Amino acid sequence: MIAALNGLVDLIEDQLTDEIDVAGLANSAGTTEYHLRRMFSSLAGMPLSEYIRRRRMSVAAADILGDGDLLGIAVRYGHGSAEAFGRAFRAVHGAGPGDVRRDGGPLRIQPQLRFRLTVEGNTTMDTRIADRPAFRLIGHAARVPLIHEGVNPHIQAHIAAMPAAEHGRLKELSNTEPAGLLQVSAEVDPDYTEGSELTYLHGVAVSNATPVPADLDEIEVGAGSWAVFRTAGPYPAALQSTWAATATDWFPSHPWRLRPGPSMVAVLDRAPDFSTATCELWLPVERA
Template identity: 70%
Template structure:
């Protein structure tokens, strides 16, 4: 995967003013657009689309301080108008292209990313592969923003709004792995951009043929493989670290890649104040 991401960086530079077809690129490299975007965002710390925008505006700065008219420069870097180009330029450099042409700056430089894999093996990952038939995730769903670190207050608010009797009712419905009350993230942006919206479901897993009460939301989950990581420690820090470590250590070292589908957290044990917890993190995968 590291080699694929570095090749993608090269292609972006070769076609800096064009939109690279990630679906086609990933297919020719023997992987998927979904996995490529998720791995890029996890390893680079920014969405692929944001990296492309920063690199374009870094390269475009050299043209802005030159003599070409702004419309020509805008089209050269994939924008249909000087206004659209100007908004992108200001978002990266903090000033308008007109100011830069007059004063020569200020400019912000965003260098090319290069990915390198270092396997230290100092922190073993407790993982297992599970094959599951199709099943359902049922419970109470809400749209929330994606937050990379710390507690998500919108999720906290959603869970707190459910009475204790509802938690017990959901537990009684659970009839398949992962067992018990679950924290489900679905419809996640492939770029994993912070602030983008996802569907959060507080609920349980049930077999595909199980009866689902009409007042509950349901997510259909396809048959397939899952990797399950066991995490333990400060919550949610240990869980969020597992997401990052899976991208930097587990996926590059194993013949699996992410596939579209929900990620699921099963809380096995926790402190009364939820400051620490032992969890199973379920991620949908397929052979690479």
């Protein structure tokens, strides 16, 4: 995986002024574009698309400091007009191309990334692989923005709007793994861009044969394998740390990769004020 990510970085450098074939590189590296994008965003701390944008504008800055035609530079870096290029350039550097050419800056250069795997062996991840037949997720869904750290207030508001009795009703409907009330994230941006929208469902898992009440939303889940990570501690910090560690520690050293599908969090136990919790994080995987 680390080699594939570094190969992707090299490809980006070779094709900064061209269309970058991420899917082709992923295929040649024996993985998928979905997994490559998710691992890149998790390890780099930014979406792949954002890194490409920053690198293009970083290299373009050297051209701006020369005496080339601004429109020609804009076209070289994939923009149809000097105005469109100027907006993209300003978004990265905080100043327009004309200002930088005149004043020599300011410039916010994105260095070329290089991924390395550091093995420390001091963290044990409580993990199991679960093979599940097709099932359904049912409950109450909403479109919410993706937030990487801390409590998501949009999800909080969605849950708080439900009558207290509804949680008990949903739990009674649960009849298959993962058991109990679930926090489900579906239709997530492959780059895992903060602020992008996803579908959040507060609900339960049921077998395909279970009748679904008409007032509940539904997500069909195909048969497949799941990596299940158990975590306990401050909520949601411990859960978010475990999620990050799947990319930095677990996936690089195991023969599994992420596949498209919803991720699920089952809360097994929690403090009355939800300050701490024991959870299971379910991620859809396939053999690499």
